[in-house]
Amino acid sequence: MKVAWRMFIILMIFLLAMVPLYAGWQQKDFGRVPEVAGPIALFISALMMALAGWYLWVTNRKFENLPDDNPEGEISDVEGDYGFFTPSSWWPLALGFSSALAFAGLAVGWWLFMIAFAIGCVALIGWTFEHFKGEHAN
Amino acid sequence: MVWLSSELMFFAGLFAIYFQLRSVSSELWAEQTGKLNITFAVVNTLILVISSVWCQIGVMKAERGQPARTGKLTEIGKWGMREWYVVTYIFGSVFVAGQVYEYAQLVSENVTLSSDRYGSIFYMATGFHGLHVTGGLIAFLLIIGRTFTTRRYTHTQAVGAVVTSYYWHFVDVVWIALFAVIYLLK
Numbered sequence: 001m002k003v004a005w006r007m008f009i010i011l012m013i014f015l016l017a018m019v020p021l022y023a024g025w026q027q028k029d030f031g032r033v034p035e036v037a038g039p040i041a042l043f044i045s046a047l048m049m050a051l052a053g054w055y056l057w058v059t060n061r062k063f064e065n066l067p068d069d070n071p072e073g074e075i076s077d078v079e080g081d082y083g084f085f086t087p088s089s090w091w092p093l094a095l096g097f098s099s100a101l102a103f104a105g106l107a108v109g110w111w112l113f114m115i116a117f118a119i120g121c122v123a124l125i126g127w128t129f130e131h132f133k134g135e136h137a138n
Numbered sequence: 139m140v141w142l143s144s145e146l147m148f149f150a151g152l153f154a155i156y157f158q159l160r161s162v163s164s165e166l167w168a169e170q171t172g173k174l175n176i177t178f179a180v181v182n183t184l185i186l187v188i189s190s191v192w193c194q195i196g197v198m199k200a201e202r203g204q205p206a207r208t209g210k211l212t213e214i215g216k217w218g219m220r221e222w223y224v225v226t227y228i229f230g231s232v233f234v235a236g237q238v239y240e241y242a243q244l245v246s247e248n249v250t251l252s253s254d255r256y257g258s259i260f261y262m263a264t265g266f267h268g269l270h271v272t273g274g275l276i277a278f279l280l281i282i283g284r285t286f287t288t289r290r291y292t293h294t295q296a297v298g299a300v301v302t303s304y305y306w307h308f309v310d311v312v313w314i315a316l317f318a319v320i321y322l323l324k
Contacts (some may be wrong), residue, residue, distance in 0.1 A: 040154045044146065044150035044153060051142065128280045129280075
């Protein structure tokens with residue numbers, strides 16, 4: 001991940017450099033900065049790159065010699081367990097349905113929102129506890 | 139992490155709206171920001187920042203695989219992840235309650251969501267942040283609830299606790315930025 005975090009940091013530096021350039025250009029042409037949203041969007045984009053780069057840097061320090069950084073590496077080098085994935089679950093469908101219903105409820109009326117909220121609570125708890133209670137408990 | 143990045147850009151939009159509106163209506167800003175209660179907001183901000191510290195201690199306990207306290211409730215040094223997350227939850231709830239109190243005060247001074255541009259963006263930015271804090275509180279409840287379900291504290295549980303803490307720190311940092319922009323940069 002050495003390459004990955006460096007790439008994000010380079011992008012961060014580029015975006016940071018663009019902030020004064022963009023604002024200064026407006027200053028030169030108009031004598032003031034009429035479009036304020038742009039420099040802020042550029043600056044926070046730089047923060048986003050810093051966030052991703054920082055995370056990859058920290059992850060990189062935890063693991064040594066990842067196959068990602070080996071130019072001679074093969075795709076098969078990164079095989080293995082990636083994490084725990086649910087074989088199949090109906091809870092996300094229920095959660096999505098309740099969210100859709102809740103948003104519809106904001107437009108239709110509070111009674112519908114309250115019904116959707118109740119379904120959402122059940123779905124959320126069902127989803128997060130699926131592998132901690134009952135038949136799939138580990 | 140990808141999701142946190144998209145969240146960051148969502149708040150970027152709100153910041154951009156705030157500055158754009160401020161640059162075109164500075165008189166309104168001078169009038170309305172005078173109504174803010176800075177002292178109250180500073181205390182509330184401190185509460186949220188401190189909650190992040192408690193959360194991080196909880197994460198250290200989770201990474202050590204200690205979900206619950208090993209001593210009495212009064213022996214803070216022996217607290218597990220669960221106790222620290224409960225404390226974080228309490229501090230977070232106090233923050234949200236403080237926000238609600240502040241809204242009530244501002245509404246009584248005629249700053250509402252539909253009063254003017256300032257009111258719209260003030261409630262949009264702080265309100266969306268408040269919703270995120272509330273979402274984080276619900277996540278804490280679920281993480282705390284999970285620790286009661288298994289006899290052995292598993293790796294999956296620790297990962298859940300760590301990820302929730304990432305989200306909490308993110309929301310905290312966004313608030314520090316919002317606080318600086320809304321209360322300090324008048």
